[in-house]
Amino acid sequence: MKRPLIFSLALTLLASAVLAQDEIKIGEFASLTGGSASFGQSSHKGTQLAFDEINAAGGVLGKKLKLITEDDQSQAGQPATIVRKLIAQDKVVAVLGEVASSRSLEAAPICQQSKIPMISPASTNQKVTEIGDYIFRVCFIDPFQGSVMAKFAQSKGWKKVAVLTDVKSDYSIGLAQAFKEALLKGGGTVVKESSYSTGDKDFKAQLTSIKAAKPEAIFLPGYYGEVSLIGKQARLLGIKVPLLGGDGWVGDSLLKVAGNSLDGSFFSCHFSADDKSEAVQGFVKKYKAKYNNETPDDMAALGYDSVMILAAAIKKAGTTESEKLRDAIAATKAHAGITGSITLDEKRNATKPAVILGIGGGGFQFVQTVAP
Numbered sequence: 001m002k003r004p005l006i007f008s009l010a011l012t013l014l015a016s017a018v019l020a021q022d023e024i025k026i027g028e029f030a031s032l033t034g035g036s037a038s039f040g041q042s043s044h045k046g047t048q049l050a051f052d053e054i055n056a057a058g059g060v061l062g063k064k065l066k067l068i069t070e071d072d073q074s075q076a077g078q079p080a081t082i083v084r085k086l087i088a089q090d091k092v093v094a095v096l097g098e099v100a101s102s103r104s105l106e107a108a109p110i111c112q113q114s115k116i117p118m119i120s121p122a123s124t125n126q127k128v129t130e131i132g133d134y135i136f137r138v139c140f141i142d143p144f145q146g147s148v149m150a151k152f153a154q155s156k157g158w159k160k161v162a163v164l165t166d167v168k169s170d171y172s173i174g175l176a177q178a179f180k181e182a183l184l185k186g187g188g189t190v191v192k193e194s195s196y197s198t199g200d201k202d203f204k205a206q207l208t209s210i211k212a213a214k215p216e217a218i219f220l221p222g223y224y225g226e227v228s229l230i231g232k233q234a235r236l237l238g239i240k241v242p243l244l245g246g247d248g249w250v251g252d253s254l255l256k257v258a259g260n261s262l263d264g265s266f267f268s269c270h271f272s273a274d275d276k277s278e279a280v281q282g283f284v285k286k287y288k289a290k291y292n293n294e295t296p297d298d299m300a301a302l303g304y305d306s307v308m309i310l311a312a313a314i315k316k317a318g319t320t321e322s323e324k325l326r327d328a329i330a331a332t333k334a335h336a337g338i339t340g341s342i343t344l345d346e347k348r349n350a351t352k353p354a355v356i357l358g359i360g361g362g363g364f365q366f367v368q369t370v371a372p
């Protein structure tokens with residue numbers, strides 16, 4: 001029997017309405033392409049793995065979670081556009097992202113104004129969660145990370161340190177500041193400060209003036225793309241001292257580009273896939289099975305943790321209604337995450353240990369865990 005067109009149309013509409021009611025939409029903005037694509041691709045993979053697991057177990061509140069992901073191309077301007085679209089058009093109940101602090105800082109005011117909870121997996125700049133009470137993160141912050149590396153330098157006897165900052169990155173500026181303050185407090189000195197901008201390729205002028213200041217170590221609070229080039233050029237200029245950095249060094253191509261020029265250097269981060277704990281090894285196994293035997297990095301683990309915290313909060317709130325969901329996320333206590341136990345403090349930040357890794361032999365070696 002042929003149904004009248006209007007009847008079929010109504011049926012389709014009804015079916016999609018029923019389907020939509022069976023879903024909870026969550027938005028994600030990530031740098032899947034561009035200068036820091038490694039960040040977005042990793043965090044997205046961890047995020048997707050968590051969605052798959054939750055949905056395979058029946059979803060949350062009897063509904064499936066639907067992830068709507070948009071690529072911000074590692075570009076300023078994109079996060080704001082994307083997050084507006086996710087909220088106004090897709091009607092997401094929460095937003096996940098970003099890794100890079102500058103991009104989280106761009107999107108956060110929009111989420112705050114719209115009262116849509118945003119959880120950054122990995123942005124460590126202090127200002128991110130200060131935007132407002134709807135903005136959360138599941139990682140530690142840069143004042144902690146900076147002091148971890150300053151104390152590490154001190155423990156190694158490196159007192160005279162040069163600092164080379166990316167002035168286009170909120171992360172780099174904030175981490176440089178935190179490191180310098182902690183270094184001075186511990187009796188060290190900053191013998192030279194120099195700067196560059198995201199995307200630069202030639203650092204020889206800055207490195208030449210740094211070399212002249214005879215530092216015992218150089219702190220590079222940048223992202224893996226520029227850091228790998230800085231490492232190479234430093235060695236070409238005959239700079240032999242260790243280079244130190246933070247979580248921005250984590251990235252697929254750090255050693256591919258830097259070769260062995262970063263050997264003997266150290267950086268702080270959130271997670272080590274070599275951690276023998278059951279939680280980490282279970283996660284590594286699941287991740288490898290899904291992603292072609294790839295080993296998860298920090299962003300993957302933090303992306304996964306951000307989803308699990310959001311899902312637990314939706315469950316606890318019993319609703320996706322904005323204010324109640326916000327309160328439930330804020331009440332997160334001792335969540336057993338892959339990156340450690342996560343309790344959100346009154347500033348919506350996580351207090352967690354940092355991991356220090358060393359570079360050598362074509363890979364990263366676990367050095368120590370530093371508790372807050």
Ligand code: PHE
Nearest residue numbers: 100101122123124171247248
């Ligand atoms: N913490 C960095 C930032 O805030 C991003 C980052 C997190 C990079 C984790 C690598 C690993 O910009």
